[in-house]
Amino acid sequence: KNQVEQSPQSLIILEGKNCTLQCNYTVSPFSNLRWYKQDTGRGPVSLTIMTFSENTKSNGRYTATLDADTKQSSLHITASQLSDSASYICVAHSGYALNFGKGTSLLVTP
Amino acid sequence: DTGVSQDPRHKITKRGQNVTFRCDPISEHNRLYWYRQTLGQGPEFLTYFQNEAQLEKSRLLSDRFSAERPKGSFSTLEIQRTEQGDSAMYLCASSSSEARETQYFGPGTRLLVL
Numbered sequence: 453k454n455q456v457e458q459s460p461q462s463l464i465i466l467e468g469k470n471c472t473l474q475c476n477y478t479v480s481p482f483s484n485l486r487w488y489k490q491d492t493g494r495g496p497v498s499l500t501i502m503t504f505s506e507n508t509k510s511n512g513r514y515t516a517t518l519d520a521d522t523k524q525s526s527l528h529i530t531a532s533q534l535s536d537s538a539s540y541i542c543v544a545h546s547g548y549a550l551n552f553g554k555g556t557s558l559l560v561t562p
Numbered sequence: 563d564t565g566v567s568q569d570p571r572h573k574i575t576k577r578g579q580n581v582t583f584r585c586d587p588i589s590e591h592n593r594l595y596w597y598r599q600t601l602g603q604g605p606e607f608l609t610y611f612q613n614e615a616q617l618e619k620s621r622l623l624s625d626r627f628s629a630e631r632p633k634g635s636f637s638t639l640e641i642q643r644t645e646q647g648d649s650a651m652y653l654c655a656s657s658s659s660e661a662r663e664t665q666y667f668g669p670g671t672r673l674l675v676l
Contacts, residue, residue, distance in 0.1 A: 456604070486664075495566070495653050495667030496605070541604050547618075550595075550665065552604030 475542030566668035587656030
């Protein structure tokens with residue numbers, strides 16, 4: 453069964469601090485791994501996409517890593533801003549469908 | 563706005579009623595997806611269209627659910643005889659046929675079944 457597990461479930465950090473979100477996946481066949489940001493009441497927005505041959509991918513203050521051997525990925529957010537408060541969802545792409553994690557709920561406080 | 567749009571944004575209905583949601587994808591995208599998301603969970607795949615052809619359906623899509631994309635453009639998702647367990651956010655996404663397609667999501671339709 454395809455599974456995507458994320459940790460922590462929720463996180464609160466002070467504005468300006470860094471944080472790292474984790475994702476473990478068991479998906480077959482594996483096409484690529486994506487991180488999405490979902491604001492409350494909105495649809496997810498893609499942040500990064502990586503195939504098995506890519507180890508790291510950056511998008512501004514967001515840096516994603518992928519270890520295809522251990523099937524782990526992380527999303528590092530640098531110098532957090534209040535607008536980073538959202539749910540961050542790890543998604544493993546297999547075939548037509550996307551396998552979504554439950555997300556990590558991030559709250560950035562002043 | 564040339565993104566994915568969904569209508570309505572919110573729907574409240576009584577148990578047993580039928581509801582229909584509409585999704586308008588990005589115009590040049592030939593792939594369209596429906597997902598369901600409940601509170602605290604990630605989206606769950608429901609079904610997928612390439613042009614007007616429905617190519618895959620999840621086991622989550624019971625016989626009360628039906629999706630169409632008659633002209634390969636907009637899509638509708640109908641739920642018949644709604645149940646309280648159908649309460650969720652219904653998300654639509656679209657993508658092109660490129661190998662590393664990115665799915666662009668609409669804002670979702672939030673359904674509440676009383």
